[in-house]
Amino acid sequence: MAPLSGRVALVTGSTSGIGLGIAQALASEGADIVLHGLGSPDAIAAARRSVEAAGVRVTVSGADVADPAAIQRMAADAADAFGRVDILVNNAGIQHTATIADFPDERWDAVIAINLSAAFHTIKAFSPAMRQAGWGRVINIASAHGLVASAQKAAYVAAKHGLLGLTKVAAIELADAGVTVNAICPGWVLTPLVQAQIEARAAQSGRSVREEEVALLREKQPMAAFTTPEQIGAMAVYLCSDAACTVSGVPLSIDGGWTAQ
Ligand code: NAD
Numbered sequence: 001m002a003p004l005s006g007r008v009a010l011v012t013g014s015t016s017g018i019g020l021g022i023a024q025a026l027a028s029e030g031a032d033i034v035l036h037g038l039g040s041p042d043a044i045a046a047a048r049r050s051v052e053a054a055g056v057r058v059t060v061s062g063a064d065v066a067d068p069a070a071i072q073r074m075a076a077d078a079a080d081a082f083g084r085v086d087i088l089v090n091n092a093g094i095q096h097t098a099t100i101a102d103f104p105d106e107r108w109d110a111v112i113a114i115n116l117s118a119a120f121h122t123i124k125a126f127s128p129a130m131r132q133a134g135w136g137r138v139i140n141i142a143s144a145h146g147l148v149a150s151a152q153k154a155a156y157v158a159a160k161h162g163l164l165g166l167t168k169v170a171a172i173e174l175a176d177a178g179v180t181v182n183a184i185c186p187g188w189v190l191t192p193l194v195q196a197q198i199e200a201r202a203a204q205s206g207r208s209v210r211e212e213e214v215a216l217l218r219e220k221q222p223m224a225a226f227t228t229p230e231q232i233g234a235m236a237v238y239l240c241s242d243a244a245c246t247v248s249g250v251p252l253s254i255d256g257g258w259t260a261q
């Protein structure tokens with residue numbers, strides 16, 4: 001039997017990028033999946049097919065995680081579809097880059113709501129059933145920017161540092177319930193979120209997208225290579241395994257040496 005067979009995983013922001021890689025990895029270990037996120041109907045249908053290919057059951061939620069009431073409805077829908085959620089991956093995220101002086105208030109609020117407050121609301125909604133079941137896994141997708149800062153990313157860095165704090169508190173509160181809570185801290189992963197940053201840099205500098213891609217990596221990472229969504233998916237699978245049952249409250253870096261410096 002596949003190791004996660006009989007488990008149900010909800011991965012926020014899994015219609016794209018890292019979240020989709022995690023959903024595919026958990027499905028390949030046998031978990032049924034609540035796929036979640038925004039996007040075009042065609043892109044969401046393609047993502048769904050790619051997860052269903054593992055032979056597991058899949059439902060899709062389009063809840064706006066900036067809205068706590070929508071998170072409540074998503075929890076109720078997941079319970080209707082599968083009975084419960086055993087594995088919660090808080091991955092949905094957005095970015096906005098500007099200096100603090102120029103940072104629009106509305107973008108600050110949105111980045112904090114989606115990258116930080118949403119994880120508070122999902123943990124609040126889903127962890128009581130995990131406690132009752134005596135088993136659960138919460139995985140928060142933070143970032144190297146949960147551990148160190150960069151200019152022009154005030155909201156993102158604040159949200160990701162906050163997410164690590166939330167991870168530690170939840171790990172302590174759930175330590176007696178068979179539930180682990182951890183954070184994965186990736187360095188650069190070539191997803192739509194990062195592609196947009198590279199293209200903005202190229203438009204500003206006049207250099208090619210490929211040149212900006214290499215420059216972006218070299219500025220931060222001793223290893224000038226992107227981590228892949230599949231590699232992050234494999235780390236999530238490890239955190240869901242019995243081998244990781246006492247790993248809790250930690251940030252796991254997967255960042256090409258970025259935060260070793
Ligand atoms: P992405 O843009 O490819 O995917 C983001 C996902 O979040 C999408 O599915 C999108 O629909 C969803 N989403 C965004 N806003 C939402 C909202 N309001 N409600 C519901 N869903 C929403 O981005 P990605 O690069 O795969 O990033 C995923 C996570 O990984 C983010 O939390 C990001 O901060 C983190 N991360 C990314 C990198 C990187 O280099 N790409 C590095 C470190 C951490």
